[in-house]
Amino acid sequence: MTVYTPAEAVEETGFTLDTLRYYEKIGLLEPVERNAAGQRRFSEEDLSWLGMIRCLRDTGMPIAEMLRFAELVRAGEHTIPDRIRVLEEHDRRVQAQIANLAERQRYINRKISYYRSVL
Amino acid sequence: MTVYTPAEAVEETGFTLDTLRYYEKIGLLEPVERNAAGQRRFSEEDLSWLGMIRCLRDTGMPIAEMLRFAELVRAGEHTIPDRIRVLEEHDRRVQAQIANLAERQRYINRKISYYRSVL
DNA sequence: GCTTGACCTGGATCCGGCTCCAGGTGAGAT
DNA sequence: ATCTCACCTGGAGCCGGATCCAGGTCAAGC
DSSP, X not given: OOEEOHHHHHHHHOOOHHHXXXXXXXXXXXXXXXXXXXXXXXXXXXXXXXXXXHHHHHTTOOHHHHHHHHHHHHHOGGGHHHHHHHHHHHHHHHXXXXXXXXXXXXXXXXHHHHHHHTO | OOEEOHHHHHHHHOOOHHHHHHHHHHTSSOOOOBOTTSOBOEEHHHHHHHXXXXXXXXXXXXXXXXXXXXXXXXXXXXXXXXXXXXXXXXXXXXXXXXXXXXXXXXXXXXXXXXXXXXX
């Protein structure tokens, strides 16, 4: 059962310490274990959940929805079908984002070509 | 020389009227023509520039950078090489965004598969 | 000739998501 | 022993990007 100091958690997750504290405060992260001095000691599980959070955040899921997902996770195994639904829905949005970006990119490339053509 | 009322510009660009006014106020849009009553009359050119803005915005370019690009456009033809550089750089970032989303999407899909496997 | 309804303005406000601050504690290095 | 440094807390502040508001002006249909 390895534990991670705040500095290590920052290193591993790429979130700032302030952000980790903020996520704990708003309940996106369950209350993190503490040592005798009251300092946080992150578990492997915390880090793995933070990996999920990073993934959802970086694909544009709003915090409010991540909170809902977090509740499902906490509520236990019986919510797995719901979690699948949430992730599938999100997956579709990510797909749409990619398609949209690719489309916009074509516009940008046409513009670049146009600019080259008038040089 | 067709002109567009505010409502038509909203319709064409997908921006809200407030946003169009805001873009004009901050200088992302050059001062739009007015009719005798002081109401905006957008030109084809305005709409086409707004198309560019939409593309840049939807690909995540911050307003500050769009403003810099707008200045290049206003400064005249001799800035075309600079504009190409800006767009190429942005194109690379868009490419990176797409790659990142695709990577995150794989994570999500692995998670979905995992959830399915434990049902 | 009145009433709608689309506009106008400057400025305040909101929102999500952090980020920073002051003031304090405890543990390890010198 | 003392210093430093990583931490802690609650709460304030910031930033980007709009969005909303009050109070006012025209234009056009009935």
